[in-house]
Amino acid sequence: MNKILFFAELQENVGKESIEIEAAGQSIKQLKEYIEQEYNLSKVHQSMTAINEEFAPNDETIKEHDTIAFIPPVSGG
Amino acid sequence: MNKILFFAELQENVGKESIEIEAAGQSIKQLKEYIEQEYNLSKVHQSMTAINEEFAPNDETIKEHDTIAFIPPVSGG
Amino acid sequence: MSRHYCITEEPISIEKTVSLVTRPEAGAVNTFIGTVREITQGKRTLYLEYQAYKSMAEKKLMEIGEEISEKWPEAETAIIHRTGRLEIEDIAVVIAVSTPHRADSYEASRYAIERIKEIVPIWKKEHWEDGEEWIGNQKETKAYAAGKPEEEDIS
Amino acid sequence: MSRHYCITEEPISIEKTVSLVTRPEAGAVNTFIGTVREITQGKRTLYLEYQAYKSMAEKKLMEIGEEISEKWPEAETAIIHRTGRLEIEDIAVVIAVSTPHRADSYEASRYAIERIKEIVPIWKKEHWEDGEEWIGNQKETKAYAAGKPEEEDIS
Numbered sequence: 001m002n003k004i005l006f007f008a009e010l011q012e013n014v015g016k017e018s019i020e021i022e023a024a025g026q027s028i029k030q031l032k033e034y035i036e037q038e039y040n041l042s043k044v045h046q047s048m049t050a051i052n053e054e055f056a057p058n059d060e061t062i063k064e065h066d067t068i069a070f071i072p073p074v075s076g077g
Numbered sequence: 078m079n080k081i082l083f084f085a086e087l088q089e090n091v092g093k094e095s096i097e098i099e100a101a102g103q104s105i106k107q108l109k110e111y112i113e114q115e116y117n118l119s120k121v122h123q124s125m126t127a128i129n130e131e132f133a134p135n136d137e138t139i140k141e142h143d144t145i146a147f148i149p150p151v152s153g154g
Numbered sequence: 155m156s157r158h159y160c161i162t163e164e165p166i167s168i169e170k171t172v173s174l175v176t177r178p179e180a181g182a183v184n185t186f187i188g189t190v191r192e193i194t195q196g197k198r199t200l201y202l203e204y205q206a207y208k209s210m211a212e213k214k215l216m217e218i219g220e221e222i223s224e225k226w227p228e229a230e231t232a233i234i235h236r237t238g239r240l241e242i243e244d245i246a247v248v249i250a251v252s253t254p255h256r257a258d259s260y261e262a263s264r265y266a267i268e269r270i271k272e273i274v275p276i277w278k279k280e281h282w283e284d285g286e287e288w289i290g291n292q293k294e295t296k297a298y299a300a301g302k303p304e305e306e307d308i309s
Numbered sequence: 310m311s312r313h314y315c316i317t318e319e320p321i322s323i324e325k326t327v328s329l330v331t332r333p334e335a336g337a338v339n340t341f342i343g344t345v346r347e348i349t350q351g352k353r354t355l356y357l358e359y360q361a362y363k364s365m366a367e368k369k370l371m372e373i374g375e376e377i378s379e380k381w382p383e384a385e386t387a388i389i390h391r392t393g394r395l396e397i398e399d400i401a402v403v404i405a406v407s408t409p410h411r412a413d414s415y416e417a418s419r420y421a422i423e424r425i426k427e428i429v430p431i432w433k434k435e436h437w438e439d440g441e442e443w444i445g446n447q448k449e450t451k452a453y454a455a456g457k458p459e460e461e462d463i464s
Contacts, residue, residue: 007207008277009288046290050275053210069207069275075289076204076211076235076276077188077247077267084362085432086443123445127430130365146362146430152444153359153366153390153431154343154402154422168323172342178397181346184339184418187327191336191409242333254346256422263339264415 002062004035005069010047014039023068029058031068047072079139081112082146087124091116100145106135108145124149158232159215161208161276166234171248174232180252184259186267188247190240200281204237204246207275211235214274218266222251226262229253233266235276246278313387314370316363316431321389326403329387335407339414341422343402345395355436359392359401362430366390369429373421377406381417384408388421390431401433 002023006014023031028049035044047070049056055071062068079100083091100108105126112121124147126133132148139145158174172183190202219231235247249266253259270276279288313329327338345357374386390402404421408414425431434443 005207007275008205008279009290011205012288050207050210053207053213055273069210071207071275072277072288073290074271074273074275075278076206076274077270082362084430085360085434086445088360089443127362127365130362130368132428146365148362148430149432149443150445151426151428151430152433153361153429154425168327168340172323176344176398178347181344181349183342183344185323185342186411186414187338187340188411189331189336189338189407192333194336243331252344256341256343259341260415260419267411 002065003067004031005067007069008072010041010043010070010072013041013043023062024064024066026062027058028056028060028062028068031062032058032070035070043072044070079142080144081108082144084147085149087118087120087147087149090118090120100139101141101143103139104135105133105137105139105145108139109135109147112147120149121147156216159212159219160234161206161211161215162234162236163238164236166236166245166248168245168248171232171234171250175230175250175252177230177252179228180230180254182254182256182259183250183252184256184263185251186247186249186263187245188267190242190244190246192242194280197280197282199242200283201242202240202244202246203279203281204235204240205277205279206235206237208237211275215270218269218274221269222262222265225265226251226253226258229258229262231262231266233270235270235274237276311371314367314374315389316361316366316370317389317391318393319391321391321400321403323400323403326387326389327405330385330405330407332385332407334383335385335409337409337411337414338405338407339411339418340406341402341404341418342400343422345397345399345401347397349435352435352437354397355438356397357395357399357401358434358436359390359395360432360434361390361392363392366430370425373424373428376424377417377420380420381406381408381413384413384417386417386421388425390425390429392431 005018032044050069082095109121127146215233222231230252232250251262370388377386385407387405406414406417
């Protein structure tokens, strides 16, 4: 299983801080497409992605137990 | 009369924080020459000068009651 | 996680943050303090809400500290960022960088705030009288609307 | 004399200095904190002594604040400088500049410290194990010996 984390606007749109799904073997891009359809969340494509707290490119493949976080454009400071 | 203020190294060399002398009518340059001779203080020539708390050039003429301060190179901060 | 790189819900002490980096070898400490500004682009903010991906954000703050140590080997850095609800004038972030000489402290501190706005997963939501919006920009140059574009131009 | 531009014998509170310039319109506060460094040019300092021409120094600090307001009209500045005996790591000066946007706060704060080293009548005397010297330089690039040139090269 994989934990998927949502923040900021994405979290409000999904209505949850996280979900658990089976995403191992998929690419980040594939996961984003699934999220877009499942939650009507086209903005997931404007987000960066972190796998296990490190930024990862769209073509990276998700492994079993990876934690995935979608990172909308940041605005700290 | 005029009050003459010394700071930092100049103060230690003169041994006083200030002196009172009659300097009205003299230029700063003339006063510096007097101080140099009187206190064996050639370093007074490396100092800037303030009249009544404003920097003043060597050719400025001292007026009655003016307070003169010799300002060695500053090192605050 | 190091005390030097923290995400916290508590008010940030400037004094304590500075004391994390003062040391006998350093003669200069530059700090940057980000506070909640009332007016942004003509709109009056009532309050802000900061959210962070805490564990990753602390990692990224530490990474910024490591980048600074590579560029300015004698620098020591601390960065504390607050999350939760913040009122006008509240402190959102304190950066403190100590260096032996002052020029480096300015440059490294500036580098830190720019990097925070690029790579640290922290988000702010502005609350106004007539709406609210997650601010979505990395360098404070643009924002994107939060699903209510019809309110976007009220100011 | 304004609370924003002070020469004081008391320890300087960074928090209080910053609070002099925080306000709803400002989102950024840059501070520069000058501390007593133990090693300068290879010599170990035991402690420092700062002396000021207090009334003129406060005027000049205020003048620097006015120069900043001309160059950065939205900036607000506070500068507190301590005098007397200071130990290693003690704070000698705190500059705080608030501005609506961060770039200005860095530039104005940097301007302030450079101007302090040029025009404010404050002097420091370094005390070492083997001597002491009034530091006579405006930009920390050179010093002149205090009548004991024979000790100057010991380090």
